[in-house]
Amino acid sequence: MTPDSIRRRTDPDHLDIVTGRPAAAAAVVGFDVAVFAALRYAPEYLRLLGNGPLFIGLFGSLAALIGLVYPAFDAGLDRLGSLAGPVLAGLASFGLVCWLLVPQVGAGRPTTLVFVGLLLVGLWPAFDLGIGLDAVVPRHVAERVPHALRHDRASRYAAILLGLPAVVWVLVEVSPARAAIQVVLGLAAGLGLTTAVFLAVRDDSTIGVLSSPSGEPSTARRRRLRGALAAFRSLPRASRQLALGETLVALAVGMVSVFLVITVTSVLRIDIVLLGFRFRPDAFFGLCLLAETLVALVAPRPLDHLADRLGRERVATALLLVAALFPVALVAAPANPAVVAALFAAFGLYHAGLPLGRRAVESTLDADDVDRYRLLRATVRVPTALVGGVVYAASPTLAFGLATVVGAVGVREFLVGATWPVEST
Structure with missing residues (x-):
């Protein structure tokens, strides 16, 4: 199953x-x-x-x-x-x-x-x-x-x-x-x-066991994971840099994602009264999640139209830049509810544009390389939260600043890959 x-x-x-x-x-x-x-x-x-x-x-x-x-x-x-x-x-x-x-x-x-x-x-x-x-x-x-x-x-x-x-x-x-x-x-x-x-x-009498569209057993999947890094190195330079850039931004986001709620509650400590109700920092974080999710819901179609007009790589690069700048912008933001909510709304653009960015990368890869890339991307992201925790223990500002540096390097790599001459595979 x-x-x-x-x-x-x-x-x-x-x-x-x-x-x-x-x-x-x-x-x-x-x-x-x-x-x-x-x-x-x-x-x-x-x-x-x-x-x-x-x-x-x-x-x-x-x-x-x-x-x-x-x-x-x-x-x-x-x-x-x-x-x-x-x-x-x-x-x-x-x-x-x-x-x-x-x-x-x-x-x-x-x-x-x-x-x-x-x-x-x-x-x-x-x-x-x-x-x-x-x-x-x-x-x-x-x-x-x-x-x-x-x-x-x-x-x-x-x-x-x-x-x-x-x-x-x-x-x-x-x-x-x-x-x-x-x-x-x-x-x-x-x-x-x-x-x-x-x-x-x-009643499940009409439901049978359905197979995966690919029909690939988990053992084959694990074998591809072991060979993913070698396959990544063999990619054409443009494809490799697009994939590296998108992955680095994902790593930057992974470094701080688990600490977003803590930053709002213990660093910014935003406590507001809205419509007669008091929102403690933990409740205010819920409002930030609502702003982020609302943008992620309504933005994908407009982003697709914008990509058709300006080019998919340009729009994807801009969205990656938003994600890269988000950590340092959040930790350095004033304790102003409107500013912080707006930052989370902007971060929602990154989530809305994830399919766009991944299509920009995966359109340059063949089917096998796409699967390997997805596995490699998910694998290298595993330790990022722990790395973020080590640095966050020293300084939240340092941790979020480091995440932005990693993300900025990723944006640069993605931009270079997007403008590199196409190579035949």
Whole structure:
């Protein structure tokens, strides 16, 4: 069973959305958003429990490793058959419970329970089980969605925009911040168990085990990973520099991603009153995520049109530059809510343009090289959060500044590759 087959087990058709099973689809979408929120707030939760940047960086690197390794062992899920979805939802929920128990078991100290929880929670996003907004919206309504909002990631971003305000509301209403995050984790765990029940009781008589489009076994995938670096070195110079540039920017983002919430809550410490409600720094970070996600939702189509007019490489270079400058701009920003929210909105442009940048790189590669590049890119990103944690422990400004330097080098490499004469392969 592949990630694609598991995902299809929870698609709108199999859940009979219009014909009587909207609750199951809503539960899956809700749990997807809940896991997203839990992972984004986990670094702040660990900080509030007394853990330092090094431990948090290790947490981020393990999360990246999980995303890389778990899909390679998808064949092992064949034994679960139709129970794959319920079992994984239940295990992810138990992982969230593990995080809830950390203060009692670990007394604020680093504990293996944190990593056990991460290993379990990581099952859900690693196999991409979330089904998106289209699962809870009837097809005739979905067809009315503006064409500008129809793209590959639109349903996920829309689901986050719908679900994240509930998380922010909990963070506003519950004090202190540690208790608020624990409530979010508890609600997410409960939603995950509900999702597991809904998926377990639905009728799967018409659902078979679907194979991967590529049909590639995980052992072959691991063999290609071992040969990816050699293949990268053999690429034409222009292709190699495009790939290197895009990867370096991804590494820069990986160095700081796990520390964004901590920077907002403990460095900038933005505390605002909006519409009569007090938003602590942790709640304000939720507003920043909403701004980032909103831009990521609405920007892809305009960026594609801009790329058609100005050239794909030019637009991709500009978006990589935005991502490279974001870390130093954030850590050096004044504690002004509008400025910080605008920076996160600008960062959303990078996420909106990720497919554009990757197409610019992958259009210069053959099919085998594309697969090798994706594996290599994901692999080299694994240690970046740990590296960021080591530097962040010395100085947040130094860590975010170093990330910008790495990103700037990546932008330069990408720009050189985009302007280098085309070589025949």
